[in-house]
Amino acid sequence: MLEISDLSVHYGHKRVVSDVNLRLAPGQTLGLAGESGSGKSTVAMSVLRLLPRSARVDGEILLDGDDVRTMSWGRLRAVRWASASIVFQGAMHSLNPVQRVGDQIAEPMRLHGTKGNVRDLLEQVELPQEKARSYPHELSGGQQQRVMIAMALACGPRLVIADEPTTALDVVVQAQVLKVLKRLVAEQDLGLLMISHDLSVLAETCDDLAVMHRGELVERGRTREVIANPQHPHTAALTAAFPVIGDPAHRWAQPETTEPRTTEEPLLAVHELTVDYGRTRAVDGVDLTVGRGEIVALVGQSGSGKTTLARTIMGLRKPSSGRVIFDGAEVPRNGKALKAFRRQVQLVLQDPASALNPRHKVLDAVAEGLRVHGIPDGIPDGEESLVTAAVERAELRPASLYLESLPHELSGGQQQRVVIAGALVLQPRLLVADEPVASLDASVRGEIVALLLRLRRELGLASLIITHDLGLAWQIADRVAVMHQGKIVEQGSVEQVLLNPSHDYTRALLRAAPNLGPDLGPQV
Amino acid sequence: MRLAGRLGGAALSLVMVAVLGFFLFRVVPGDPVVSMTRGRPTTAAMQAELRAQFGLDRPLLSQFWGYFTSLLQGDLGTSFTFRRPVADVILERLGPTLLLVGTSTLIAVGLGLWLGVRAAWRRDSAFDKATTGVALTLWAVPTFWLGMLLMMVTGDLFPSRGMRDTDTAPDFVSQALDVGHHLVLPSITLVAVVCAEYMLVMRSSLLEEMHAPYLTTARAKGLRDDLVRRRHAVPNAVLPAITLVFLRFGLVVAGAITTETVFSWPGLGLLFYDALTGPDYFLLQGLLVCTAGAVVVMNLLAELLYGVLDPRVKVV
Numbered sequence: 001m002l003e004i005s006d007l008s009v010h011y012g013h014k015r016v017v018s019d020v021n022l023r024l025a026p027g028q029t030l031g032l033a034g035e036s037g038s039g040k041s042t043v044a045m046s047v048l049r050l051l052p053r054s055a056r057v058d059g060e061i062l063l064d065g066d067d068v069r070t071m072s073w074g075r076l077r078a079v080r081w082a083s084a085s086i087v088f089q090g091a092m093h094s095l096n097p098v099q100r101v102g103d104q105i106a107e108p109m110r111l112h113g114t115k116g117n118v119r120d121l122l123e124q125v126e127l128p129q130e131k132a133r134s135y136p137h138e139l140s141g142g143q144q145q146r147v148m149i150a151m152a153l154a155c156g157p158r159l160v161i162a163d164e165p166t167t168a169l170d171v172v173v174q175a176q177v178l179k180v181l182k183r184l185v186a187e188q189d190l191g192l193l194m195i196s197h198d199l200s201v202l203a204e205t206c207d208d209l210a211v212m213h214r215g216e217l218v219e220r221g222r223t224r225e226v227i228a229n230p231q232h233p234h235t236a237a238l239t240a241a242f243p244v245i246g247d248p249a250h251r252w253a254q255p256e257t258t259e260p261r262t263t264e265e266p267l268l269a270v271h272e273l274t275v276d277y278g279r280t281r282a283v284d285g286v287d288l289t290v291g292r293g294e295i296v297a298l299v300g301q302s303g304s305g306k307t308t309l310a311r312t313i314m315g316l317r318k319p320s321s322g323r324v325i326f327d328g329a330e331v332p333r334n335g336k337a338l339k340a341f342r343r344q345v346q347l348v349l350q351d352p353a354s355a356l357n358p359r360h361k362v363l364d365a366v367a368e369g370l371r372v373h374g375i376p377d378g379i380p381d382g383e384e385s386l387v388t389a390a391v392e393r394a395e396l397r398p399a400s401l402y403l404e405s406l407p408h409e410l411s412g413g414q415q416q417r418v419v420i421a422g423a424l425v426l427q428p429r430l431l432v433a434d435e436p437v438a439s440l441d442a443s444v445r446g447e448i449v450a451l452l453l454r455l456r457r458e459l460g461l462a463s464l465i466i467t468h469d470l471g472l473a474w475q476i477a478d479r480v481a482v483m484h485q486g487k488i489v490e491q492g493s494v495e496q497v498l499l500n501p502s503h504d505y506t507r508a509l510l511r512a513a514p515n516l517g518p519d520l521g522p523q524v
Numbered sequence: 525m526r527l528a529g530r531l532g533g534a535a536l537s538l539v540m541v542a543v544l545g546f547f548l549f550r551v552v553p554g555d556p557v558v559s560m561t562r563g564r565p566t567t568a569a570m571q572a573e574l575r576a577q578f579g580l581d582r583p584l585l586s587q588f589w590g591y592f593t594s595l596l597q598g599d600l601g602t603s604f605t606f607r608r609p610v611a612d613v614i615l616e617r618l619g620p621t622l623l624l625v626g627t628s629t630l631i632a633v634g635l636g637l638w639l640g641v642r643a644a645w646r647r648d649s650a651f652d653k654a655t656t657g658v659a660l661t662l663w664a665v666p667t668f669w670l671g672m673l674l675m676m677v678t679g680d681l682f683p684s685r686g687m688r689d690t691d692t693a694p695d696f697v698s699q700a701l702d703v704g705h706h707l708v709l710p711s712i713t714l715v716a717v718v719c720a721e722y723m724l725v726m727r728s729s730l731l732e733e734m735h736a737p738y739l740t741t742a743r744a745k746g747l748r749d750d751l752v753r754r755r756h757a758v759p760n761a762v763l764p765a766i767t768l769v770f771l772r773f774g775l776v777v778a779g780a781i782t783t784e785t786v787f788s789w790p791g792l793g794l795l796f797y798d799a800l801t802g803p804d805y806f807l808l809q810g811l812l813v814c815t816a817g818a819v820v821v822m823n824l825l826a827e828l829l830y831g832v833l834d835p836r837v838k839v840v
Contacts, residue, residue: 048744080746088744093737096756098763098834107755108745135835151741 001026001191002047002084002159007059009042009051009215017042017215019059026158029185029192031202031223033238034212035441036412040195043212044161047193048080063159081108085152087181089164091144095136101147102132105154114155121150125180141302142173149181159191166201170302170468175512178205197441200242200514203227211235241442243471245498245513252453252475253295253494265328267292267462268313268430273322275305275312282308284486285322290430293460295452297473297494299509300483306466309483310432313464314345327429343373346423350435352415356407362418363403366390369426390425393459394418395451413444420451431455431463437472449476470513474498482506527828534824541816542595546588548812549805556580556805560604578602578806591809600810605802610810614792618777620687621791624707624784625776628714633769635715636722637762643723644730644761645753656727659720671713671786682708685788710787714780718772725768730761763834770826774819778811 002024009017017039024030034040045051047061049068061068063083071079085108088094096104105118119129125146136144145165152160165181166174182205185192196202202209202223209223211234218232230236243250266289275283282305290296300306311317313324315331315338324331326345332338346369349355356365366387375382391399394417407415416436423431436452437445453476455461467473473480474494481491482505490503501507557574575581578601579590591601600610639659643652662670675684683689683706692702733739734757742756777792784793792811799807831837 045740050740050744077746077748080744082746086741086744088737088741090737094741096738096742096760097836098759099756107742107747111746137836 001064002193003060003062004043004047005060005062007043007046007057007061009039009046009058010056011054015215017046020212020215020217022210022217024159024191024193026191027189028208029194029206031206031209032193032195032212033197033199033202033209033235035197035238035443037214038212039215040212041163044086044163044193044195047159047161048084048086049076050086078112081152081157082112082114082155083157084159084161085155085157087145087148087152087160087162087165089167091148092136092141092168094148095144097136100133100135101139105132105147105151108151109154112155116154116156118150121154124153124184125150140173141169142177145169145177146180149177149184153184153188156188157190159193160185162192162194164196165194167196167198171470171509171514172301172512174201174514181205198242198514199227199238199442204514211238237443241446243475245470245474245510250471250475251494252449253478264292266290267294267327268464269325270309270313271323271325273309273312273324274320275308275317276320277308281486283312283319286483286486286488288481288488288491290462290464292429293456293462294479295456295463295465295477297465297467297477297480298483299467299470299473299480301468301509304483305486306483307434310347310434310464310466314347314432315341339373343369343426344428345430345432346426346428348416348419348423348431348433348436351439352412352419353407353439355419356415358407360407361403362391362396362405362407362410362421363387365407365418366422366425369422373426386425387421390421391418393424393455394421395447396421411444412440413447416440416444416448417451420448420455424455429462431461432466433463434466435468436465438467438469452476470498470509482509530824530827534820537820538817541820542592542813543588545809545812545816546591549809550584552803552805556604556803559803578604595813600813601806603799603804603807603810605798605804605807610806613795613807614810614814617790617792617795620789621784621793622776623703624710624789624791625714625780625793627707628711628780629718629772629776631711632715632719633722633772636719637726637765639719640723640726640765641730641753641758641761644727644734645757647731647734652727655723659723662716663720665717667713667717667780667782668786670716671709671783674709674713678709682706684709687790710780710783710789713786714783721772722765722769725765726761729764730757733757733761736760759833763830766830766833767823767826770822770829771819774822775815777818778815 002022004020004022007017007020008015020039020043022030022043032040032043042051042055046057047063047068049071051057057069059069063079066075066079068076068079095101102118105121108114109116118132122129122132127143127146127150131139131143131147136147139147148165162181166177169177178201181192184190192206194202194206206223209221209226210217211219211226211232213232213234219226219230219235226235227239230239268290270286270288273283273286274281284305286309288296288298288309298306298309308317312319313331315333318333326341331341360368367383370383370386375386387403388399391402396402396414396417402410402414402418407418410418431452433452437448440448449472452463456463465472465477477494479492480494480497481488482497482503483489484505490497490501490506497506498510501510556578557571557580560574561571572581579587582590594601598611600614602608603610603613606613639655643655646652687706688699688702692698736757739752739756742752747755778796780791781793781796783789784791785797788794795807796811798804799811
């Protein structure tokens with residue numbers, strides 16, 4: 001059905017895909033894995049000739065025996081969506097924001113003269129019919145992605161290409177969307193080419209797996225075998241980067257550092273904290289502690305209130321009631337005391353690319369905190385030496401190589417290190433990290449996790465890590481607190497919560513989490 | 525709730541305009557009575573009589589209250605120069621201005637948006653470079669100069685003064701043709717000058733949408749290029765232009781001072797010019813209130829329309 005031979009794509013002199021060969025038969029599911037920049041999305045886009053004009057495509061792309069590369073525009077338009085359709089990543093942006101979703105689903109049907117109706121399609125993706133009259137922004141992320149799937153199936157294509165279909169979604173919603181996609185592919189005997197950086201997602205959905213690295217296809221085989229026994233070092237690195245919950249090898253937080261320190265007064269203690277947004281209660285009577293040098297993971301779905309809780313702890317929001325105690329004293333609500341407190345608690349955000357000002361050099365980005373808070377006395381040429389030390393602490397060595405760089409000259413992992421250096425330069429005692437590795441590639445993710453652990457070991461830096469990723473919690477944390485609808489429903493040591501969960505919601509989260517563990521592979 | 529808020533905001537703006545309109549012309553140096561009687565021999569008694577006639581001898585707050593209450597009844601006072609109610613003078617000139625500036629603005633908006641879409645869609649093409657270059661040049665050129673240039677180039681082809689000839693037959697068709705004939709040069713001047721603004725706004729707004737992922741979705745569905753543009757790109761890209769267009773519609777009422785003066789078009793722009801040379805304080809005050817009021821109302825309409833065109837904005 002789809003046969004790609006010797007596909008190469010150049011942008012100018014830059015080769016982004018080289019000599020890729022792929023075959024997909026009807027009813028077959030193939031996962032295409034790789035990190036950002038590996039060329040996997042370029043391969044997907046070339047199937048429907050959707051690459052920009054500046055791309056030069058060589059090789060052969062046969063779709064039902066016809067070469068997409070040489071088709072006339074009219075023939076190409078007829079093939080698009082009718083023979084093969086695409087579920088794009090980031091449904092929020094891939095849907096037209098000012099058109100009702102029902103009209104967007106119906107559009108290709110009218111265009112290609114396909115029979116059928118929007119109502120049935122919405123039913124297939126388990127969406128209520130009245131959602132057809134909604135605009136994209138009125139739907140949740142999961143619902144938007146279901147609309148994309150319904151739209152992709154509108155003209156009854158035999159091949160569906162799914163490009164990172166669940167990347168922006170949290171685990172529970174991701175599991176639901178994958179279930180719908182898997183069911184429909186099986187029911188309608190579709191060919192599925194699924195692209196993701198997340199091996200665990202592909203492992204759940206696809207029978208076969210191909211791995212791309214720097215534009216080349218480095219490995220191809222049955223999903224189960226590739227993951228259990230990777231041949232290429234890059235595949236091995238990808239599989240190793242995804243922590244398996246319950247696997248001691250992936251438990252990087254060393255047990256000796258995680259002894260309970262009940263004797264000491266905790267560094268941060270939250271008592272009965274409640275935060276309201278208007279009439280909505282975002283945080284509801286939360287008790288939480290972070291000990292000195294302790295790493296606590298706060299896990300929950302999007303909308304569970306974990307980010308609001310973190311913002312309140314940092315003094316960025318005023319609580320409706322309850323107290324936040326830091327180092328034995330209540331967190332001041334304003335004035336100089338609040339500023340002094342903020343120096344000790346630093347924030348690391350999810351997406352370093354948007355957290356860094358694109359026009360600020362690394363030196364300025366890291367030094368900003370110093371310029372706001374002032375340089376402690378008695379340090380000879382304070383700013384530069386402190387910045388250099390912080391940048392090297394974040395393992396950008398030698399610092400002089402990076403200080404003059406702009407963010408876009410750095411990789412995602414290096415950018416995140418700059419953000420961390422910006423926090424370290426103030427010598428904080430607590431790091432609040434909101435999804436610190438969620439937007440990073442698998443191989444980089446492990447390095448950042450290791451860095452956070454090393455900082456704790458060397459500096460005694462405590463962290464509160466906010467994440468929906470239970471694997472990260474298993475990898476890094478000493479204790480886990482599970483948040484659901486504004487309440488902490490369960491907290492305790494990592495082993496206790498993740499291996500013997502006592503609350504239903506924790507169990508649901510664990511079930512939804514994609515896993516490369518022993519029971520891997522599609523359970524169709 | 526929100527609608528009430530917007531209406532309240534607009535009403536507040538209108539009141540501010542009224543207040544500003546009154547006090548602005550009171551702090552301007554110069555005695556209105558002196559300028560009113562310039563060039564004529566007057567006695568102190570005559571001046572006092574004039575002051576009493578226009579209420580200028582009363583305390584400022586009392587004057588303001590009188591002005592404000594009559595404004596609410598649609599009475600804008602009496603013009604010094606025309607010796608007639610300001611509202612009547614303005615209404616009389618409104619027609620010609622709406623005809624000239626309204627027509628030109630509609631043409632300029634249509635043409636500008638269309639050119640902007642075409643230019644952006646084929647960015648850096650010859651069409652894009654040519655239209656952008658010409659539009660910028662015309663935007664930069666002084667209006668009066670362009671108007672005079674047009675008069676010289678076209679020679680006797682089109683009339684260059686006024687709105688109608690005195691010797692035209694009184695029937696409707698001949699009158700309409702005559703007005704249309706007079707309309708050609710001033711409207712070409714106006715369109716040429718203001719078109720660039722709409723074109724450039726539309727162009728840059730569409731350029732920003734050009735790489736939006738939903739356009740890739742539309743292409744992948746098999747839509748023709750022009751359908752991708754018409755159905756998906758333009759409805760999104762036109763949104764930022766809406767506010768600009770409506771603010772401009774509001775300013776239509778202000779007339780086009782330069783163009784109307786150059787072509788002696790008997791509209792509000794020319795009236796503004798005359799009122800300024802007076803200076804005719806009540807007339808200026810009335811013109812300011814009307815113009816600013818129109819802008820406020822149009823802005824309100826723009827916000828309401830925006831809510832219809834962009835479902836993400838909840839106005840009502």
